[in-house]
Amino acid sequence: MDFVAYGQKLVSIGHLIVDPAYQGKGLGKRLMLHYLSEAEKRGSAVTLVSTKSGFPLYTSLGFQTVGYAHRFQHDVPSENSQQERTSVDGDMVPLHEAALSEVIELDRVAAGVPRERMLHSVDHYKISGWAVRDSFGAIQGYGFARAKGDILVVGPLVSADADMAIRLLKPLMAGWRGRVQLDVPGVQASFQERLRGLGFRETSVSPQMLRGASSLPGRRELLFALADPAFG
Known part of the structure; x- marks a missing residue:
């Protein structure tokens, strides 16, 4: 279980995750209660993305x-990988450690x-x-992609709008042969339609859940792909 503050x-x-041999014994609930107690001590709200099987527990x-x-x-055809590698706009730059402080802000x-x-x-x-x-050199959007087994997972992806998000997605995918995956917030309907136009298919929908607050913080309209839950 990952607990990230x-x-x-x-x-x-x-x-x-509870081993199937030990499911139905209340272990998942005990773990959750422990971490919820820790969050309450901190005065923190708690968020998670629910699976279908976990939804009743989290609701309770x-x-x-x-x-x-x-x-x-989306399964990227191998013959497209090299072609996509060259189609990068002039205002786009590869992310290096030196720029990470700007990305963090x-x-x-x-x-x-x-x-x-x-x-x-x-x-x-x-x-x-x-x-x-932008023309002054300030970062207006960014995205990361990493390999998770044989899948390229894109996220987080932060952008001013759907057009910029698509522009970022293309070089993130470039050179990858095989499956690409990203988790898109439901509010990004225009971006979702653009993804379908690129050959992506929607494979699942999972509730984003919150305890201890009425809404998630920040300007969520800027968030186009979530980080892998393994990273929080």
Whole structure:
């Protein structure tokens, strides 16, 4: 089970897994109660993305659905990988460690909480990372992609609008042969339609749940793909 604190305001819980041999014994609930107690001591709200099987437990513990994460997947044909590699706009730059401090500040605006530990971890494991800079050199959007087995997982992806999000997605995918996956917040309907136009298919919808607050912090309209729950 992953328990990630973002300052005092928010805690993220991910990957609550109980061995099938021990399911039905209340172990998952005991774990959740322990971590919820820790969050209450901190004065933190708690968020998670629910599975279908976990939804009744989370509801019984006081979690409310505040949105949905739509999983999109696409199998990239191998013959397209090299062609896509060259189609990068002039205001886009690869992300390096030197730019990470700017990314952290932009991400704080979007997520409403400090997520530097998560971003440093994602940066360490990334296959690719790209940013869009404006005419003054300031970063206006960014995205990361990393390999998870044989799947390229895109996220987090923060952008000013759907057009920029698509522009970032293309170089993040470039050179990858096989499946690409990203979890898109339900509010990004235009982006979801653009993904379908690129050949992505929606494979699942999962509730985003929250306990201890009425809404998630930050400017969530800037968040186009969620981070892998393993990173919080």
